[in-house]
Amino acid sequence: MxxxxxxxxxxxxxxxxxxxxxxxTFQYPPLFSWKAKDAESKVGDAWEKALSVKNNHLGIYVHVPFCKQRCTYCRYFSEELNDQGELDRYLNLLKKETNLLKKYFKNQKIHSLYIGGGTPAILDLDQLKKLFDHLYDSFDLSVCKQTVFEGNPDFLSLTKLRLLKKYKVNRLTIGVQSLDQKVINLVNRFQTSGSFQKCIKNARKVGIESINIDLMVGLPQQDSSSFLKTLEEVISLGPDMIHLHPFYPTNLTIFSKENKKVTQPEIIKREKMSHVGQLILQKNGYKENEFDANSKSKADVNIQLADAMEYNSSFLGLGPGAVSHVAGRLRYVNANSIAGYEKSLNDNSLPVLSMCELNxxxxxxxxxxxxxxxxxxxxxxxxxxxxxxxxxxxxxxxxxxxxxxxxxxxxxxxxxxxxxxxxxxxxxxxxxxxxxxxxxxxxxxxxxxxxxxxxxx
Ligand SMILES: C[S@@+](CC[C@H](N)C(=O)[O-])C[C@H]1O[C@@H](n2cnc3c(N)ncnc32)[C@H](O)[C@@H]1O
Ligand code: SF4
Known part of the structure; x- marks a missing residue:
């Protein structure tokens, strides 16, 4: 070597x-090397074999790939929501997908449930109820250790938070990115002034046990005083975990698609700010538990990720763009467009885009x-x-x-x-x-x- x-x-x-x-991004083999051939037929077979024995750390990930508007820095798959009815159609498709798969999970207890996005909180109260009822009907979540919900503050009313608590959400991860309205507007993020402060107070009020905050470092026009002001305000509200995300403008972001670049001095500034941010977090009792996540106690980590790491556990990804891991057998990813996802399910086929068999x-x-x-x-x-x-x-x-x-x-x-x-x-x-x-x-x-x-x- x-x-x-x-x-x-x-x-x-x-x-x-x-x-x-x-x-x-740390899955192996990397997604770019996966192939489409025979993917659908292999998935059922792999789950059937893998779940013929008891699995102790099974996870379920549900991807809700809709946002009110697309933030220009975002590298994840989601589409802009045109009308609330699209979410009803999405939920019907998710139901179809689950119905095709749930037979394999019959005698399995699910250890972790993660609802991510996109913006899952964009679902209204009825739609959220439908989603959770369907998941609870389809899988055994009776001893689920952690239920995570990714929430954008402007969509999380007190009533919605109460509903999440009722469905046993015990870890809320709130995307904040920045509290500087100038930066927020510049990156086309839908987030109004004061919504985060209200959201974290309400989440505490309803008794959600663990609250994680996502912040970004090095966004366009985010200088160090803007970043530090946000960080200090977030710390003052006492979340359990704070995740600092340095801005990486991959080709998947609108930022890069508009041919914008992060310059070398900006990269240096971003790294310096991240470093200073980590020091401030440590001073305030947050310990680094991953490379860039900081929490007050070990109980706040993402269990689905920890299980994959500790036990090579399998997890089922549902929804467009979701990844699944069938330990020892297969990794696969669902269609990364709503149209592709819909087309397969309307043909009663699993919406698999590509996969790789594992040795x-x-x-x-x-x-x-x-x-x-x-x-x-x-x-x-x-x-x-x-x-x-x-x-x-x-x-x-x-x-x-x-x-x-x-x-x-x-x-x-x-x-x-x-x-x-x-x-x-x-x-x-x-x-x-x-x-x-x-x-x-x-x-x-x-x-x-x-x-x-x-x-x-
Ligand atoms: C799945 S995403 C979005 C969650 C949620 N919809 C939100 O907006 O808060 C999870 C986190 O990834 C981070 N992120 C998104 N795009 C990024 C990029 N290009 N570079 C670094 N971090 C990014 C953001 O901090 C975001 O909260
Ligand atoms: S950061 Fe969140 S709200 Fe913004 S586009 Fe990405 S998933 Fe949607």
Missing amino acids: AKDKDYLFKIISKRIADTDFSGY SKDDMIYFVISCLRYGKVDKKKFKKIFNKNIDDIFSKEIAYLARREKLENTEDFLLPKFSDLGDYSILSKYFYDKKFIAYCEKEFSVEKIKEDGELYF
Whole structure:
């Protein structure tokens, strides 16, 4: 292995960021390499086999791909909502999709439910009730440990929050991004002044246990005083977790589609602001629990993500653009357009866009790269899940990164020594399968991409 691989891995990182509309950028193999062939027929078969035995950490993710308007910085899949009736049609389709799949989940207890988007809070009260009733009717959620709801403050009235509490939502993640109305307007975000402050107070009032706030760093015209003012105000309201998202303008954003670029001085400023933000959070009792999420207690982490990492658990993704992971067998993604999703379901077919079959090594790689992102790989856990010793499977990779002083290999753990998220993105790819790396080397023209500006992650 040579250091020139670093550049190829940077390019792969960019390719992932520019193509993975699910935002699930550390999944392996990356979404850009998946294929459409025979996808639909393989999905049912994979779930049937995987769920013929008991699964302890199953997750369900529901994607609600609608927003009132599209924020120009956003890299996730959603479409602008034209009328509220579109959501009724979406819910009917979601029901169809669930009905095609629920037979496989009959005797399975679901451990985590995550409703994300888009803007799930754009559903009105009746529609939210329909969504939850349908999920509760279709799956066994009786011992579900965590139910997460992604909420935009302007759509979360006190009555809606009460309803969420009734349906056992115990973690609310509120997208705020910035409290500077100038920045908010500039990025075409629908968020009115004072809505967040009201929303967090109401969420506390109805008794939602854990509240996470998403903030962005380095948005257009967001200077450090604007960012720090937002951060201080958010901290003063005492959420349980604060997630700082440095702005990465992937090709999927309107920002990039309008040919705008983040300049080198802006990148430096963004990184400095992120660093200062982390220090301020630490001073205020928030501990870093992932590379960029900070919480007061361990109980506030996203359990679905933690389960995938700790137990290589399977999760079912429902809705347009949702990703599913059938551990040891398959990863697949649903159609990333409402029209494509609708067309398949109207033909009574699963709305699968593409998939990749997993061999036993793929899941090991996925496990290692996701654990590295969280700061350590537990060797005993690896042995328990895969019945193999990690030091035997990845001996060369571990020795190589240890030589570069980027990994400490202790008796029980692999401890990454990455300098930042960019370093992680590049170096964790040394665990990728050699054949996959060779495929990427052939696929991408390194020289061409060299001219292409920032290689973000
Ligand atoms: C699924 S998204 C949106 C959730 C919700 N609809 C909202 O607007 O708050 C989750 C988070 O990703 C972050 N995000 C979106 N686009 C991004 C980008 N281009 N770079 C970095 N973070 C981004 C935002 O902080 C956002 O809250
Ligand atoms: S940030 Fe949220 S509200 Fe804005 S476009 Fe993305 S998903 Fe929609």
